[in-house]
Amino acid sequence: MATTNHITTIWKGGMAFESTNPSGHPVNIDVAPEDGGAGSGFRPKALMLSGLAGCSGLDVAMLMKKMKLEVDDFRIETIANLTDEHPKYYDKVTIAYHFTGGALNKEKLQRAVDLSVEKYCGVMEMFRRFAELKIETVFHQK
Numbered sequence: 001m002a003t004t005n006h007i008t009t010i011w012k013g014g015m016a017f018e019s020t021n022p023s024g025h026p027v028n029i030d031v032a033p034e035d036g037g038a039g040s041g042f043r044p045k046a047l048m049l050s051g052l053a054g055c056s057g058l059d060v061a062m063l064m065k066k067m068k069l070e071v072d073d074f075r076i077e078t079i080a081n082l083t084d085e086h087p088k089y090y091d092k093v094t095i096a097y098h099f100t101g102g103a104l105n106k107e108k109l110q111r112a113v114d115l116s117v118e119k120y121c122g123v124m125e126m127f128r129r130f131a132e133l134k135i136e137t138v139f140h141q142k
Contacts, residue, residue, distance in 0.1 A: 016040055045090065049078045053095065055123035059116035060097065067108050072142060073100035080131070092132045100140040113137050 009019040009029070015037035017029040028041030042050070053076040064071055075098045080090040097113050117124055117135050127133060 014038060045080075045082070045088075048090070049080055049093070052093070052121075052123045052127055053078045056095065056097075056113075056116045056121045059120040060112045063112035063115060064109070067105075067112065069105055069108055069112070070103050071099050071101045071109070073140075074098070090127070090131050092134070093127060094134040094136065096136040096138055098138045098140060100142060102142040104139050104141065106139055109139070110137055 005022055007019055007021065009017050012018055012028075015031045015035070019027045019029055021027060027047070029044055029047065030039060030041035031037035031043060032039050057074070057076050060074070064074070077094075077096040077098065079094045079096075081092040082088050083091050095117075097109075099109050113135070117133075124133070
């Protein structure tokens, strides 16, 4: 049986919306004041990038735990190019995985990133349908 997600998004006045999530936590969505909003929430397209980084990050964190890898800090920098023509969408996205630590196992960390990118992250697969993806892994020794 296919899994479905049901999201309810409610207009809160102006350009603001509140969107439910299967977790039960709401997300506020709004646009910048120069676009007629109050800047009181996430921008919809930027929220897609957070979803991409979060999905892949969860995979990598799970694999780091499973592989018993020592990492002091892990962050993902996601940089996307928005097209000029309407409807504007991301056509190129760079996802950079940054690992910091004193005893980084580079091969295993790279394997964790590769597994997320190539096999586990469904949001990555969705992005692959409309954007050129560039994946970088950066190691910072302490």
